[in-house]
Amino acid sequence: MFGSPRAWETPNPLAGRVAARLKCRRPEVDTADMQEIALSDVIGALSHALDIAEGQPQGHAVRSCLIGMRIAAELDLSAEQRSDLFYALLLKDAGCSANANRMSILFDADDREAKATSKLIDWSDRRSAFLWSLRTVAPGAGLRRKIEVLRGISDEGDVTRRFMEARCDRGAEIARMLFLSEGTATAIRSLDEHWDGKGMPDGLLGEEIPLPARILCLAQTMEVFYATGGIRAARKVAKQRRGRWFDPTLVDAFLNFTDDREFWASMETPDVSEWEPQDLALIGDDARLDRIAEAFARVIDAKSPFTARHSERVAEIADGIADVLGFDAGERRVLRRAGLLHDIGKLAVSNRILDKPGKLTDEEFEAVQTHPVHTLRILERAPCFAELAELAANHHEKLDGSGYPRSLTAAELDLPMRVLAVADIFEALTADRPYRGPLPAQEALAIIDRDVPHKLDAEVRRALAIHIARESEPASQSAVAA
Numbered sequence: 001m002f003g004s005p006r007a008w009e010t011p012n013p014l015a016g017r018v019a020a021r022l023k024c025r026r027p028e029v030d031t032a033d034m035q036e037i038a039l040s041d042v043i044g045a046l047s048h049a050l051d052i053a054e055g056q057p058q059g060h061a062v063r064s065c066l067i068g069m070r071i072a073a074e075l076d077l078s079a080e081q082r083s084d085l086f087y088a089l090l091l092k093d094a095g096c097s098a099n100a101n102r103m104s105i106l107f108d109a110d111d112r113e114a115k116a117t118s119k120l121i122d123w124s125d126r127r128s129a130f131l132w133s134l135r136t137v138a139p140g141a142g143l144r145r146k147i148e149v150l151r152g153i154s155d156e157g158d159v160t161r162r163f164m165e166a167r168c169d170r171g172a173e174i175a176r177m178l179f180l181s182e183g184t185a186t187a188i189r190s191l192d193e194h195w196d197g198k199g200m201p202d203g204l205l206g207e208e209i210p211l212p213a214r215i216l217c218l219a220q221t222m223e224v225f226y227a228t229g230g231i232r233a234a235r236k237v238a239k240q241r242r243g244r245w246f247d248p249t250l251v252d253a254f255l256n257f258t259d260d261r262e263f264w265a266s267m268e269t270p271d272v273s274e275w276e277p278q279d280l281a282l283i284g285d286d287a288r289l290d291r292i293a294e295a296f297a298r299v300i301d302a303k304s305p306f307t308a309r310h311s312e313r314v315a316e317i318a319d320g321i322a323d324v325l326g327f328d329a330g331e332r333r334v335l336r337r338a339g340l341l342h343d344i345g346k347l348a349v350s351n352r353i354l355d356k357p358g359k360l361t362d363e364e365f366e367a368v369q370t371h372p373v374h375t376l377r378i379l380e381r382a383p384c385f386a387e388l389a390e391l392a393a394n395h396h397e398k399l400d401g402s403g404y405p406r407s408l409t410a411a412e413l414d415l416p417m418r419v420l421a422v423a424d425i426f427e428a429l430t431a432d433r434p435y436r437g438p439l440p441a442q443e444a445l446a447i448i449d450r451d452v453p454h455k456l457d458a459e460v461r462r463a464l465a466i467h468i469a470r471e472s473e474p475a476s477q478s479a480v481a482a
């Protein structure tokens with residue numbers, strides 16, 4: 001799709017000039033190492049992004065994984081069942097961003113805050129649920145406004161069920177996209193079903209709920225209460241909800257190891273890889289790592305209606321520019337993955353800010369400016385993505401030091417970083433927005449030109465223009481040339 005054979009017939013004046021700069025401060029891509037990455041390390045690291053999107057302390061999914069896998073060990077489940085469960089536990093919140101925007105609007109509240117506190121509520125208890133709603137909607141507003149918001153929620157009908165459905169469906173879809181087992185996907189789909197049939201989204205009853213999903217429900221709840229009130233709080237909730245939320249057999253299995261100090265001490269520095277069934281341990285080859293980056297790009301872009309395909313398009317545009325500039329296949333792969341993941345830190349920012357129609361306050365703008373820092377922290381955790389963490393995290397930096405968050409300057413920004421910065425801006429300008437249509441490419445280039453060369457790289461800008469010209473060539477011309 002990037003460039004036609006006809007375009008290649010013209011010698012590329014940029015490719016030679018940039019070749020030396022291409023290697024600037026970038027670590028070599030060791031493809032041999034990348035072919036043997038344990039999938040558990042990658043998914044475990046990226047699960048931290050899902051934690052922050054859910055408003056949970058980082059490591060929530062990993063710690064839930066330890067608890068769930070320990071329950072599976074108590075029950076002596078087969079290696080296949082434990083493998084399904086393992087990835088379901090790590091990816092249980094993969095659908096978290098699917099309802100963030102709607103929830104933030106409907107509750108007039110910070111979606112991450114609302115999601116975090118909702119985890120501590122017993123939804124079967126109508127009084128608790130009502131009091132939580134009253135506390136959560138329109139925080140800081142008077143009673144009149146809160147009641148108005150609650151009425152709005154009530155008018156929406158079965159809103160909680162639809163929130164859960166969107167989230168569960170998207171989570172299962174992400175698991176399937178990663179070619180994980182159907183057992184993993186259905187466990188994620190049903191993780192909020194309750195033993196007494198009062199869960200969501202389908203109201204499944206007892207053993208109608210897949211066993212891994214029942215374990216997910218118990219493990220994630222135990223982690224939340226353990227994190228906030230220690231093992232006593234977790235034990236108490238397990239007993240209170242035994243036979244209501246939770247399968248009684250699973251609660252008994254959980255209670256079996258609540259006195260195991262060594263296990264609970266391991267929650268401080270959890271190592272999930274120890275819990276993956278070794279015979280079935282999944283390996284992340286390059287194709288699978290690409291797929292993981294694509295799947296997480298969907299999670300990121302689902303966060304806001306303003307960014308429907310932003311990450312995917314940034315990756316495509318950056319790759320098109322890289323093609324023009326003569327990057328080799330390994331360098332393009334790194335850049336493409338960085339494009340897909342550059343905004344992963346946005347999962348840490350409330351939709352109340354990201355989707356705000358008016359001007360942001362200074363405080364809100366500061367919150368937005370933290371997202372590249374979160375991107376860096378998250379990607380650094382994944383061994384195979386650590387090499388692109390800096391690249392992805394510097395997409396808002398400018399050559400004259402006026403960018404954020406670190407105000408880096410030209411000497412510190414290598415060519416791939418400059419490519420990503422231009423691709424990010426061009427995508428934003430040419431994307432459809434609720435308040436305006438997509439700007440034509442030439443208009444977007446003219447806007448970019450205002451910042452060239454003091455903020456944005458001139459050669460990258462020229463390469464972008466060549467890429468756009470290639471893209472706009474009629475398909476028939478390409479076919480003839482081919």
Ligand SMILES: [Fe+2]
Binds near residue numbers: 342371396
């Ligand atoms: Fe960004």
Ligand SMILES: [Fe+2]
Binds near residue numbers: 342343
């Ligand atoms: Fe972006």
